[in-house]
Amino acid sequence: MKRKGSMKRMSKLLLIFSVLMLTGICCFGQEGLDCEKILDREPYFVRHKSGEKDLALKRDIEILKRCGNFDPVDSAFLKGAMLGTLMLQEVRAGKPATYRTIVNFFRDFRKTPEYKDFSYGLSMYRKLGGKKVNLKDWEMDKELFVRMGFTVNDLEDFKNFIAQPDHSELTYMQAFSQYMSEIEAMRVDK
Known part of the structure; x- marks a missing residue:
C-alpha cells in the first residue's frame, strides 16, 4: 500500500516536471521566433x-x-x-x-581591425577610468591618451598637470576632465 502511494506521488512529480519542461521549451522557442519577427x-x-x-x-x-x-x-x-x-x-x-x-x-x-582597435581602446579607457594618477606608471598609462590624439606636447603638459600635489588623489578620468576644463577656460576665442 505504501509503495502504491509512492508511485502515485512519483507519477505526479514526473507529470509536473514534464509540463514544466514542455512549457520551458515552448517559451524558449517562442522567444527565438519573436526575435526573428522583431528584427x-x-x-x-x-x-x-x-x-x-x-x-x-x-x-x-x-x-x-x-x-x-x-x-x-x-x-x-x-x-x-x-x-x-x-x-x-x-x-x-x-x-x-x-x-x-x-x-x-x-x-x-x-x-574589422577598426573594431578590434576600438575594443582595445575601450578596455583601456575602462581600466584607466577609475585608476588613480601615478607618475610611476605614466609611461604605460599614457597609451590611452596617445590613442585619444594627444601630441607629445599635450602628453608632457598633462603629465605636468597630474604631477601637481593637489591632483595626486584624482583618477585619470577626473584629472582629464579637470585638465580639459582648464584648457577650455584659457581659450581666447570664447
Whole structure:
C-alpha cells in the first residue's frame, strides 16, 4: 500500500516536471521566433527624434541587446545619436531601416581591425577610468591618451598637470576632465 502511494506521488512529480519542461521549451522557442519577427521591424528612433531617456528608445536598445547578441563593446554604440547615424549610413547604402540592419552592421563590423582597435581602446579607457594618477606608471598609462590624439606636447603638459600635489588623489578620468576644463577656460576665442 505504501509503495502504491509512492508511485502515485512519483507519477505526479514526473507529470509536473514534464509540463514544466514542455512549457520551458515552448517559451524558449517562442522567444527565438519573436526575435526573428522583431528584427525585421523599423525601430522607433528611425521616425522619432528621441533623447537618451526616452522610453521608446530604451525599448529599441533592449530589443537590440536581446535579439542582436551584442557584447559589452557593442553596447558602447547603443546610444540614440550613434544608432541614428549608423542607420542613416546603412539606409543610404540601400538597406532597409530595420533592427536587423543594425544587427548585421555590428556582425560585419566585429570582423574589422577598426573594431578590434576600438575594443582595445575601450578596455583601456575602462581600466584607466577609475585608476588613480601615478607618475610611476605614466609611461604605460599614457597609451590611452596617445590613442585619444594627444601630441607629445599635450602628453608632457598633462603629465605636468597630474604631477601637481593637489591632483595626486584624482583618477585619470577626473584629472582629464579637470585638465580639459582648464584648457577650455584659457581659450581666447570664447
